[in-house]
Amino acid sequence: MKARTPLYIQILLTFGLVWFAFEMFAPDSGYFSNILFWLSQIIGLLVTLIVKSVGDLTEIKYFKSLSEEDKKAYVALQKMPFFKRLWDSAVKKQSVKEENAIIIDHGFDGITELDNSLPKWWLGLFYFGCIYCVIYMFAYAFSDFAHQEKEYTKEYTSQLASIEEYEKTAPKITLETAKYSAEDAKEGEELFKSNCVSCHGDGGKGGIGPNLTDQNWINHEEKSVFKNVYWMLENGSPNNPAMRAFIKDGTISPRDAEKISSYVYHINQEVAPITVKEGGAAPQGDPVKWEE
Numbered sequence: 001m002k003a004r005t006p007l008y009i010q011i012l013l014t015f016g017l018v019w020f021a022f023e024m025f026a027p028d029s030g031y032f033s034n035i036l037f038w039l040s041q042i043i044g045l046l047v048t049l050i051v052k053s054v055g056d057l058t059e060i061k062y063f064k065s066l067s068e069e070d071k072k073a074y075v076a077l078q079k080m081p082f083f084k085r086l087w088d089s090a091v092k093k094q095s096v097k098e099e100n101a102i103i104i105d106h107g108f109d110g111i112t113e114l115d116n117s118l119p120k121w122w123l124g125l126f127y128f129g130c131i132y133c134v135i136y137m138f139a140y141a142f143s144d145f146a147h148q149e150k151e152y153t154k155e156y157t158s159q160l161a162s163i164e165e166y167e168k169t170a171p172k173i174t175l176e177t178a179k180y181s182a183e184d185a186k187e188g189e190e191l192f193k194s195n196c197v198s199c200h201g202d203g204g205k206g207g208i209g210p211n212l213t214d215q216n217w218i219n220h221e222e223k224s225v226f227k228n229v230y231w232m233l234e235n236g237s238p239n240n241p242a243m244r245a246f247i248k249d250g251t252i253s254p255r256d257a258e259k260i261s262s263y264v265y266h267i268n269q270e271v272a273p274i275t276v277k278e279g280g281a282a283p284q285g286d287p288v289k290w291e292e
């Protein structure tokens, strides 16, 4: 008879399996504080204890039938620590005598075959795999576990909710509160490339839309370049519908408009203008002296 798995390992395994099943069938349900979870654990524990007692009875009966020598060997094996036994069963080589006992009575060309029993770790993995497979199939069929689409929808919804939460608390950006920052100007460059370059040219040098690097402006609704650009993004051009009201029509968010306005401020106020000689569009509108 094989040495038996100690009770504490069996209890740990049962606990793990029940936990695993809850994780698959009721993830995120806060099952740790749910009475059902602990009831299932207690039932699992009771079943383990019953199986253990039945095992004990068979063991006693079997033990009595052994010869003195075998009894000693069995007791010695039982005393060996579980993990050492497991390790030995994985790596121990048989002696020639043991091999002779399990050699199979057929061979070819001098090659013979041994009727080895499978190593414990292999059997353990195999049984674990089988149990996992059954639980997985049920979980897949009857719960939301492992459904990519459902997991995606769940995550997506929770992300949307957290964005909404953030926007509730984040300060609202408006024409009054928007302000320039050098960091925004850097991020604004990318946004300018994807939203504005088609009309205002690389670096704002002008094209269909006016050159944004020079000091002439068709529209001057505000006192600073930064606010003026923000105003244009919010309201669009009063003269030319090509320059749309990007914020109002929902193309860009107020926060992105703040970044883009910072970038346009940068190319207009902090670096040299792109002149006609350098491929820029000719100035349009009136020269403006900004107040801020």
Ligand code: HEC
Pocket (backbone or CB within 6 Å): 192, 195, 196, 197, 198, 199, 200, 208, 209, 210, 212, 216, 217, 218, 219, 220, 228, 229, 232, 233, 237, 238, 239, 240, 242, 243, 244, 246, 260, 264, 284, 285
């Ligand atoms: C479809 C082409 C087009 C796109 C895209 C566009 N604009 Fe314009 N924009 C124009 C035109 C045309 C004008 C001139 C409007 C006028 O005559 O009043 C203009 C004017 C402006 C002005 C005022 C310039 C002045 O001299 O009065 C600013 C600032 C501006 N755009 C910024 C932007 C920014 C920032 C973006 C990107 C979010 C953008 N535009 C995207 C075509 C466009």
